[in-house]
Amino acid sequence: xxxxxxxxxxxxxxxxxxxxxxxxxxxxxxxxxxxxxxxxxxxxxxxxxxxxxxxxxxxxxxxxxxxxxxxxxxxxxxxxxxxxxxxxxxxxxxxxxxxxxxxxxxxxxxxxxxxxxxxxxxxxxxxxxxxxxxxxxxxxxxxxxxxxxxxxxxxxxxxxxxxxxxxxxxxxxxxxxxxxxxxxxxx
Numbered sequence: 001x002x003x004x005x006x007x008x009x010x011x012x013x014x015x016x017x018x019x020x021x022x023x024x025x026x027x028x029x030x031x032x033x034x035x036x037x038x039x040x041x042x043x044x045x046x047x048x049x050x051x052x053x054x055x056x057x058x059x060x061x062x063x064x065x066x067x068x069x070x071x072x073x074x075x076x077x078x079x080x081x082x083x084x085x086x087x088x089x090x091x092x093x094x095x096x097x098x099x100x101x102x103x104x105x106x107x108x109x110x111x112x113x114x115x116x117x118x119x120x121x122x123x124x125x126x127x128x129x130x131x132x133x134x135x136x137x138x139x140x141x142x143x144x145x146x147x148x149x150x151x152x153x154x155x156x157x158x159x160x161x162x163x164x165x166x167x168x169x170x171x172x173x174x175x176x177x178x179x180x181x182x183x184x185x186x187x
Contacts, residue, residue, distance in 0.1 A: 106135060
């Protein structure tokens with residue numbers, strides 16, 4: 001299993017077997033869907049009926065939580081609300097995370113300014129290993145990972161396409177994040 005091998009390699013010198021991953025991004029990017037796709041436990045959500053997001057029936061107001069287990073490791077996924085008004089939760093949920101998975105809907109260019117704010121807050125100010133997943137790549141006329149990387153002025157290696165509905169695609173993003181974390185650990 002690729003995820004297990006990547007995790008073992010990344011965590012080889014670490015005693016901590018509980019790994020926290022922070023999943024964030026603008027509203028409608030696919031955070032809850034991503035966690036549901038990959039979690040082996042029942043996903044805890046704090047969704048309420050949505051009043052202002054286009055195309056969404058519910059939105060997260062506190063957090064999403066899911067987990068997966070690989071031998072001795074427990075990976076805990078904490079998803080943040082994507083609306084700017086809940087930004088006070090972002091720092092709380094991020095604390096103690098080994099890495100960040102930031103998602104953005106490639107179909108919705110209106111998400112990009114908030115994505116930039118989140119990127120600058122979490123990743124420029126705090127320097128934590130991350131990967132950026134661009135969702136909705138199956139639709140026509142979407143921003144590609146390369147275009148989003150260019151918009152944020154980041155290394156294109158850190159930006160990948162993802163189908164948040166697909167467990168294999170979600171797993172691939174987690175594997176890439178562990179590869180990035182491993183490189184950071186090795187210096």
